[in-house]
Amino acid sequence: MARIIVVTSGKGGVGKTTSSAAIGLGLALKGHKVVLIDFDIGLRNLDLIMGCERRVVYDFVNVINGEATLNQALIKDKRVSSLSILPASQTRDKDALNKENVGKVLEELGKSYDFIVCDSPAGIEAGAMMALYYADEAIVTTNPEVSSVRDSDRILGMLASRSRRAELGLEPIKEHLLLTRYSPKRVAEGEMLSVEDVKDILSIPLLGVIPESQAVLKASNAGEPVILDTMSDAGKAYQDVIERLLGETVEFRFLQVEKKGILSRLFGG
Amino acid sequence: MADASIEFKGSSFTLSVLHLRTSKLADIRADLARKVAQAPDFFYLVPLVVSIEQLECSIDYQAIKTLIEEFNFTFVGFTGSVAKEQRKLIREQGFSFVNTMKTNPSKVNSSEKTAIVEEPVATEPKTKAIPPQRHLYTDKVHRGQIRSGQQVYAKDQNLVVIGSVSAGAEVIADGNIHVYGSLRGRAIAGATGHHKAQIYCQHLEAELVSINGNYWLSESMEQHWGAPVYIHLTDSELTSSKLI
Numbered sequence: 001m002a003r004i005i006v007v008t009s010g011k012g013g014v015g016k017t018t019s020s021a022a023i024g025l026g027l028a029l030k031g032h033k034v035v036l037i038d039f040d041i042g043l044r045n046l047d048l049i050m051g052c053e054r055r056v057v058y059d060f061v062n063v064i065n066g067e068a069t070l071n072q073a074l075i076k077d078k079r080v081s082s083l084s085i086l087p088a089s090q091t092r093d094k095d096a097l098n099k100e101n102v103g104k105v106l107e108e109l110g111k112s113y114d115f116i117v118c119d120s121p122a123g124i125e126a127g128a129m130m131a132l133y134y135a136d137e138a139i140v141t142t143n144p145e146v147s148s149v150r151d152s153d154r155i156l157g158m159l160a161s162r163s164r165r166a167e168l169g170l171e172p173i174k175e176h177l178l179l180t181r182y183s184p185k186r187v188a189e190g191e192m193l194s195v196e197d198v199k200d201i202l203s204i205p206l207l208g209v210i211p212e213s214q215a216v217l218k219a220s221n222a223g224e225p226v227i228l229d230t231m232s233d234a235g236k237a238y239q240d241v242i243e244r245l246l247g248e249t250v251e252f253r254f255l256q257v258e259k260k261g262i263l264s265r266l267f268g269g
Numbered sequence: 270m271a272d273a274s275i276e277f278k279g280s281s282f283t284l285s286v287l288h289l290r291t292s293k294l295a296d297i298r299a300d301l302a303r304k305v306a307q308a309p310d311f312f313y314l315v316p317l318v319v320s321i322e323q324l325e326c327s328i329d330y331q332a333i334k335t336l337i338e339e340f341n342f343t344f345v346g347f348t349g350s351v352a353k354e355q356r357k358l359i360r361e362q363g364f365s366f367v368n369t370m371k372t373n374p375s376k377v378n379s380s381e382k383t384a385i386v387e388e389p390v391a392t393e394p395k396t397k398a399i400p401p402q403r404h405l406y407t408d409k410v411h412r413g414q415i416r417s418g419q420q421v422y423a424k425d426q427n428l429v430v431i432g433s434v435s436a437g438a439e440v441i442a443d444g445n446i447h448v449y450g451s452l453r454g455r456a457i458a459g460a461t462g463h464h465k466a467q468i469y470c471q472h473l474e475a476e477l478v479s480i481n482g483n484y485w486l487s488e489s490m491e492q493h494w495g496a497p498v499y500i501h502l503t504d505s506e507l508t509s510s511k512l513i
Contacts (some may be wrong), residue, residue, distance in 0.1 A: 124418075150417050153435045157416030201453070203414055203433065 002110040005117050005245075006135035007178075008159075010151030012122030014143045015180040018216055019238075020119035021049040022227040023139070026242035028083035029227075032114040035074065038088035039131035040121040041096055047087045050077065051223020061089035064101045070108055079228070084113075094127030106134050124158060133164050137174040139207060143181050144193040149201055152177075156202065176207035178241065183212040184257045195255060208241035210234050211254040284345060284367075287337070288320045292328040298336060305340050317342040318367050322349030330362050335407050406444035415440060415454070422460075436476060445469070455479075468500040469512065483507050 007020040017040070024036040038046035041061060047053040052075050058068035063086070070086075077083035086109075089096065109116055120131035132138060138159050142152040159173045160166055166173075179198060186192040195209055210216075215232030219225060227242075229235040233254050240250045289297060305312050317337055321328060330347065337344045346365035356366045409423035411430045417437030421428065428442035433450030440446055441457040445467045448456070452470035459466025459481040466480050473493055478485050480502050487494075490509065497512040 150435075150437055153417040153437065156414075157419045157438075160413075160416070161419075200451075201435065 002113050002116050003137060004106060004135050005115060005137045005139060006120055006132045007117065007139045007141060008120040008128065008132055008155050009122065009141040010124060010155040011148045014141050014148055016141050017045045017049050017119050018220060018226065019139065019141050019178060019180065020046060020117055021225040022238040023241060024117045025080060025083060025225045026227045026238055027115050028077065028080040030242060030246065031082065033082045033112065034115045034117060035084045035086060035109050035113045036117045036119065037086045038119050039127060040119060041088045041092055041094045041127060042090065043121065044088045044090040046119050047085060048223060049220050049225060050085055052077065052085055056087045059087045059089040061092045061096045063105055064097060070105065094121065097130045099130065099133060102130055103134060124154060129158065129162055132159055135163060135173055137176065139176045139178050140204065141178045141180055142198060144179060144187070144198055146193065149193065149198055153202060156204065175204040177202055177204050178207050178210070180210040181212045182209050184255060188257050207244055208237055209252055209255060210237045284316055284318050286318045286320050286348060288323055290323050292324055292326050294332055294336060301340055313341050314343050316345050318345045318348045320349040321347055321351060330359060330364055334364065464502050471497045473498050480507060
């Protein structure tokens with residue numbers, strides 16, 4: 001059985017697509033068969049981050065409507081052969097999806113993949129509900145600021161009440177907290193919520209803390225998920241996330257302000 | 270004046286009757302749990318009349334009602350051919366007593382070694398007497414966090430939250446509210462008018478607290494912000510006091 005993981009947040013711009021891409025690629029690099037699905041119909045982004053936007057012929061909506069087969073629409077990643085991407089449609093809107101057909105597509109994919117990573121659109125409307133409906137696990141992406149935490153809390157309520165697992169009374173969706181754009185310096189200065197604050201408010205297990213990093217923007221523009229940038233803090237933090245998703249216990253890094261060396265102190269680093 | 274909008278009429282319904290054979294709550298609970306576990310969906314919100322006919326000693330009626338509702342039955346009332354005094358007592362405690370057309374205890378299979386027996390009987394409906402005004406609330410227990418955008422209302426009950434109430438969430442009770450976690454959202458106690466209602470929480474960071482229509486916004490809670498407190502009314506003024 002494939003693990004269906006939804007990457008969600010409520011709020012927009014917190015790093016859902018960046019995280020989906022990094023996690024999808026990271027799991028594939030570990031040898032798992034992974035498919036990444038872009039549920040953000042109308043705002044096709046995942047293919048850009050993955051660097052496969054020029055290879056999109058058919059999309060998710062075509063498959064839902066029976067205009068293309070899954071194999072025609074799936075794009076094989078050029079870097080890792082065990083990773084495929086199912087892109088969103090740019091021309092349609094979120095109402096193009098319906099529960100029944102999405103369920104069929106996921107079931108079909110579940111036969112040949114180990115992980116199905118669903119990149120959710122922002123908001124709490126139909127599109128976001130569709131992305132989380134069939135999930136077994138949810139990665140709730142949150143920035144350390146109050147409005148993002150509030151929206152994540154709202155989404156956690158939805159996960160517990162509006163998902164298939166909730167409707168059928170099955171074991172609830174496994175929730176993970178992924179804190180992104182974390183800046184220990186700003187936490188120390190009291191401008192940002194700390195990991196502890198967010199954990200206290202949301203009270204769900206912490207999956208990872210991704211530090212604010214220049215590498216993320218660079219990676220997005222280049223179409224190379226940041227996890228491939230093994231020298232960057234963000235890349236390393238996503239690698240830790242993968243280990244934890246696969247059941248390893250890894251200590252959290254990048255939570256403290258980095259101590260400056262004597263040279264950078266002298267030259268104002 | 271003609272009551273065009275409503276009409277009272279009698280009808281017959283088949284209701285499930287729970288025959289109690291013991292007044293030991295623990296035994297009843299155990300057997301009920303076993304029974305319900307066999308078909309939880311079947312029993313969910315089923316209206317239930319409790320027969321006390323086979324009981325030899327008196328029983329805590331409120332406890333029985335609470336127990337029944339704990340298993341998600343809809344409690345209707347008590348039944349059984351019992352002494353007039355006992356019926357009166359039941360009524361006085363605010364429960365309805367349902368008269369059966371004929372009782373047939375011999376039908377009950379007493380060889381079964383359970384404390385309870387279920388058997389459908391036809392009952393004659395009766396207009397429910399309006400229960401006397403009382404403030405004996407039972408508890409509605411919510412386990413887990415109440416998240417932003419969620420609302421929990423304990424109608425005619427106290428509300429117990431074993432978890433936190435998030436900012437943007439709302440908890441309302443006609444009785445008291447107990448939050449065994451942080452209260453960050455809104456809490457409205459004594460919602461239908463009950464000036465003795467109180468709000469208890471382990472950690473006060475609420476957006477709003479209200480008792481019987483008197484409310485505080487967070488700025489009025491500065492004195493005990495972040496502390497374990499209870500909030501109550503003294504002469505129509507909200508007051509907060511530390512729990513410990």
